[in-house]
Amino acid sequence: MKIIAVGRNYIDHAKELNNPIPESPVIFMKPDTALLKDNKDFYYPEFTSDVHYEVELVIRICNEGKHVSKKFAHKYFDAIGLGIDFTARDLQTLLKSKNLPWELAKSFDHSAVISHLVPKENFENPQNINFSLTKNGKTVQQGNTKDMIFDIEALIVYISQFITLRKGDLIYTGTPAGVGAVKIGDLLEGFIEDNPMFKTEIK
Numbered sequence: 001m002k003i004i005a006v007g008r009n010y011i012d013h014a015k016e017l018n019n020p021i022p023e024s025p026v027i028f029m030k031p032d033t034a035l036l037k038d039n040k041d042f043y044y045p046e047f048t049s050d051v052h053y054e055v056e057l058v059i060r061i062c063n064e065g066k067h068v069s070k071k072f073a074h075k076y077f078d079a080i081g082l083g084i085d086f087t088a089r090d091l092q093t094l095l096k097s098k099n100l101p102w103e104l105a106k107s108f109d110h111s112a113v114i115s116h117l118v119p120k121e122n123f124e125n126p127q128n129i130n131f132s133l134t135k136n137g138k139t140v141q142q143g144n145t146k147d148m149i150f151d152i153e154a155l156i157v158y159i160s161q162f163i164t165l166r167k168g169d170l171i172y173t174g175t176p177a178g179v180g181a182v183k184i185g186d187l188l189e190g191f192i193e194d195n196p197m198f199k200t201e202i203k
């Protein structure tokens, strides 16, 4: 499986990092070795001193899809979860300043926290889901999927023009505003509506 992630998909987050509002989705990938499941601890990597959390709604692909049309895009995902796109912000900023790909700042081991996945049918409208992240019990990020610049179906259409989607692939759909740094000892907990989805302690 592969992990496809979307950058700058919420206007308020693009603005907080002084990035322009994108005209088409900003796409990057993480390897499967990035996954961090089952509420496991996150070990602070040595190559960075500025790891940021980014809470994101995650969808699971359920069909092989190439050049998916808008009309059928809803048939290509079957489950929804919540995750964190951990980012080594210092490394990302350095790479961006050199106009280099920021892959390593996003794709390192355990940079993709993932919750259990919930069948799509359990949600009345995937494009109206509240989600949030707390750090040490205090809410640091809150979003609603209605505020995505490119909605889930648009992402499936766009990505599948370039990359074949396969059953089991995950798409991290972008983070709302409020990203910030973690330090050793912090506890991060993610929620969809009021339901606890994941937790991870920084070690």
Ligand code: ZN
Residues within 6 Å of the ligand: 005, 006, 007, 054, 056, 085, 174, 175
């Ligand atoms: Zn992200």
